[in-house]
Every structure is written in C-alpha cells, then in structure tokens.
Amino acid sequence: MKPILTATLLAMTVGLSACGGSDSGEAVVAPPAPTPTPTPVPTAGFSKTAVWEASVDPKLGELCYDIDAQAAADCKGDAWDLKVKDDGRSTGFFTNSGTSGAAKGGALGSPFDSTWADLKKWQDGMKDPVSGALDVSSYLKDYADGVFTGTNAIKSAAFEYDLAGDHKLSPNFKVFLISDDASKADAKQYALQVVGYYGGNGGTASGYPSIRWADRASNNERTASFDASKAWVYFDLAKGAESTEAGTWHVAFNRYSMKLNSGASGAGTVAALLAKTPEGFYTADGKPVTAKFADTNNLAQTRALLTAADLLPAKAKWLSDKNASPLNPAMKGNYPEPMDAGWYNYYSTLDSAKLAGLAAAHMLKANPTAATMIRSAEGNSFARMHLTEIKYADPSKASSAKTWKFEFDIQPKL
Incomplete structure (x- = not known):
C-alpha cells in the first residue's frame, strides 16, 4: 500500500452569543439594540x-x-x-x-x-x-549546522552582526581548514578566511562575500569575491572558480550563509574544522570586541594566520554539514x-x-x-x-x- 500524506486546512470562524434574564419580579427594560459591528475590511495587516x-x-x-x-x-x-x-x-x-x-x-x-x-x-x-x-536580516535563514555555524544571533562563525548599531556584517577573519576528504590522510587541504561581505554597487551592496585561501601544500594565497545576494554560489577551491551544485565544489555561499559539499549540504566528501581565531576579536567569554572589528588594518594583520604551520590540531575533529533551522x-x-x-x-x-x-x-x-x-x-x-x-x-x-x-x-x- 502506498503511504498516505495528509494535510487538512480548516476554516476558522468566531461566533459571539449572549443571553440574559431576571426572576426578581421587577420590570425588565430591554436595552437598546447594539450597533452592528462593521465587517472588517482586509488590510495589509x-x-x-x-x-x-x-x-x-x-x-x-x-x-x-x-x-x-x-x-x-x-x-x-x-x-x-x-x-x-x-x-x-x-x-x-x-x-x-x-x-x-x-x-x-x-x-x-x-x-x-x-x-x-x-x-x-x-x-x-x-x-x-x-x-x-x-x-x-531580522528573518534568519536555515543554515548548515557545521563548522560555519556560530552561536551569535545570525548563527554565523564567520561574521558578527550589528556591532556598531548599523545592521552591518563584519568578518572575524577566522581560519577554517578544509579537506577534500577527511577519511584520507593524503587528501588536499585548504586554509580559508572570509574577509568581506560588501561589493556590487560601489562596494556597498550586501551579499557579496570575499574570501582568501591557500592550498596547504604550496601556501600560495588566492582571493575571490562573488555575488551571492540572490542565490547559492558554489566555489571550487582547487580551480579557484565558481562551479554548480552538480559539479565539483568545496564551499557555497548564499548571502552570509555558508555550507560544505558534504552531509546534508552536498553529495561530496568535504569536511572542515576551525583552525585559528585571531587574537583580540573576542573577550575571554566570547563576546565580540567592537573596536577591534572596526580596525581597518585587520585584513593585513590576519594574513599570516592563513599559512601558519600549526593549523591542524593533533586530534582533528572534522565536521560535515547537517541541515538546521x-x-x-x-x-x-x-x-x-x-x-x-x-x-x-x-x-x-x-x-x-x-x-x-x-x-x-x-x-x-x-x-x-x-x-x-x-x-x-x-x-x-x-x-x-x-x-x-x-x-x-x-x-x-x-x-x-x-x-x-x-x-x-x-x-x-x-
């Protein structure tokens, strides 16, 4: 027997009735008839x-x-x-x-x-x-629960939101280590930083993430920016080029959302871990330091982390994606x-x-x-x-x- 999937939509109506009476023997004066309540006119509310x-x-x-x-x-x-x-x-x-x-x-x-x-x-x-x-940004998107998931309001490990009360996103320059296949010791690995979010019209439009990354075998740094303001952009770190969902890719972006080609997000075997958090961006209890995020020298000052020798922990815990909301x-x-x-x-x-x-x-x-x-x-x-x-x-x-x-x-x- 074929399984049955059902959904019932019920019309909702509200009724109001009242009744009254008296057994005191006194004359009862009928109250004036109530003014009819007009039928509400549908509005944009x-x-x-x-x-x-x-x-x-x-x-x-x-x-x-x-x-x-x-x-x-x-x-x-x-x-x-x-x-x-x-x-x-x-x-x-x-x-x-x-x-x-x-x-x-x-x-x-x-x-x-x-x-x-x-x-x-x-x-x-x-x-x-x-x-x-x-x-x-007040309406949060569903997200890939994995290495790019954070504990802040926008669930991002790569950005903080509204630090200056201007509803803008700020990158934290963390270094993520990405593996073609974490089950293989000789799989290619890439170090990646998200370094920006604005571009397009004069560099001020949102949904234009910028990244820099390096192949761990060569430590050659590369950069890319793309328009992820309207749909997912799939990116191949090996080729340094955009791909398709059905093609070969490592990381995908949709505005500030990010996902890996693995688990719930893709058919690949890509896995990742958080390798480095730059000093000074967060307090000991994990709160963002607003003044540090506003420093215009962050891009240059965090560059060396991308090719640091100690990015891979002794006991690496590689993560694939799970879908979350x-x-x-x-x-x-x-x-x-x-x-x-x-x-x-x-x-x-x-x-x-x-x-x-x-x-x-x-x-x-x-x-x-x-x-x-x-x-x-x-x-x-x-x-x-x-x-x-x-x-x-x-x-x-x-x-x-x-x-x-x-x-x-x-x-x-x-």
Whole structure:
C-alpha cells in the first residue's frame, strides 16, 4: 500500500452569543439594540487566519505549507513556506531559505523569545511594535549546522552582526581548514578566511562575500569575491572558480550563509574544522570586541594566520554539514525532567507525562504559548504561528503517528 500524506486546512470562524434574564419580579427594560459591528475590511495587516493539521508519514519524510494559499504545498516546488520533516526518529521544522531552499523565507530572529500574545500585537511583519522597523536580516535563514555555524544571533562563525548599531556584517577573519576528504590522510587541504561581505554597487551592496585561501601544500594565497545576494554560489577551491551544485565544489555561499559539499549540504566528501581565531576579536567569554572589528588594518594583520604551520590540531575533529533551522531550538531542561523544545514539551517519564495529561512516557505536548513569525518564500507576506496540539494516532503509544496542528495569523502580500 502506498503511504498516505495528509494535510487538512480548516476554516476558522468566531461566533459571539449572549443571553440574559431576571426572576426578581421587577420590570425588565430591554436595552437598546447594539450597533452592528462593521465587517472588517482586509488590510495589509494580519487579516487572515488558518489552521493546518500536518500528518507526516516517515516513509515519505516531509510535508509543506503555503501561507499565501493557506494550503499544503509541493515540497519540491518553490512556493512552500513551512516544512515539517520526520525521519522516523525526530521531527524538524524548516523555512524556504538558506540551506533548506533558495527562496526568501526565514524565521524572526530568536524564535520563541516572543509569546503568541506578544506577536498578536504586531500589525506588520516588518515592524516590531516596540523597537520599530526591521530589515531583511531580522528573518534568519536555515543554515548548515557545521563548522560555519556560530552561536551569535545570525548563527554565523564567520561574521558578527550589528556591532556598531548599523545592521552591518563584519568578518572575524577566522581560519577554517578544509579537506577534500577527511577519511584520507593524503587528501588536499585548504586554509580559508572570509574577509568581506560588501561589493556590487560601489562596494556597498550586501551579499557579496570575499574570501582568501591557500592550498596547504604550496601556501600560495588566492582571493575571490562573488555575488551571492540572490542565490547559492558554489566555489571550487582547487580551480579557484565558481562551479554548480552538480559539479565539483568545496564551499557555497548564499548571502552570509555558508555550507560544505558534504552531509546534508552536498553529495561530496568535504569536511572542515576551525583552525585559528585571531587574537583580540573576542573577550575571554566570547563576546565580540567592537573596536577591534572596526580596525581597518585587520585584513593585513590576519594574513599570516592563513599559512601558519600549526593549523591542524593533533586530534582533528572534522565536521560535515547537517541541515538546521532557527525553528528547531536546542532543548532546555535537564533529563529526565520535562524538557522544552520551543514548539512542545517532552516528557521522558510516565509520572511526568501523566501530570501533563498524557498516557505514556516519551510523549510530546504542544506549547501554544510559544510562537514565532515566518516570512513567505516570496518575501512579501508573513505569518505568526504557534503549535496548538499534537495528536497521537494511538494516545497510549508514544511511537504512534503524530499530527501537528498549527494556527496562523497571516499578513497577505500587498
């Protein structure tokens, strides 16, 4: 039997009724008829609502949703905005952006920092009611979780963001060691630094990363810059030339996102590790030193690191890429206590599960308070969303199929 993948879109309506009466024996004067409430006129604000129930068959693996159509979408197409992916062991959520897709989607920075009640106050997906207008970088892309993944707000190990309050990216000149194949001792290795982000129109347009790198066998330094402002650019370090996704490449760039030709990002065997962090760029507790990043001599002062003799650690830990998204936060809490995964809470023991109204250990329960905002693939519409329910096909078995029920308030495209 062919596995079935289902999605149900439910129309949402709100009704209001009232009744009253008196048995005191006193005359009751009927109140004046209320003035009819005018039907709201759709605006550029959050004027549409929708519910999506997504049941993902692990054999098929994924299911997608289009916030503009308010319907399930083809995950292999371009119009999907939210993806639910299940590999039979865990479930992940993704936007049509970065390493998950070539579109303009994304999740509002630090998802789950705002509650559903907080986001209900928003009138525009590009304007925070507290801090004001947002820019394109406020919506974080999906990213390759690997050597280029950082702990900052933009999840980048190569850049810092907004250090001077100007919404600009600044390179940190770290040296990454890249191997054609980490399983082979004689594989070619390259040392690489990201040294810039702006170019194009007079050198001020964003999404134009610059790199310099050296073949470890020759230590000959080479440089390249390219337009990664609209799509992924695939780069072959051996040839020093752009390639294609199906061709030979080592590193790829999409604006500030970076990935390797390995693991979830490509069919190759490329692996990498962080070899050097220049002195003075970060404090002892890892905070960026703004004044150092602003030093115009950084490009020259960090050049020698590219050909340093001690780039390869004695116990090298080479990394391949895993696909990740801001929509999948690290779990908070301490096992075996209940743990918070943003969209839901996980209950590892039967006792904790029963306290949450669940029938078995290792079950999940939706956390409707947690919420985030996503941007559409086209980049011109938005949806605030939260998970309101997780339904188990067999409520007594944690291993039974799950249905994820999401609610959306949608700001349609202009």
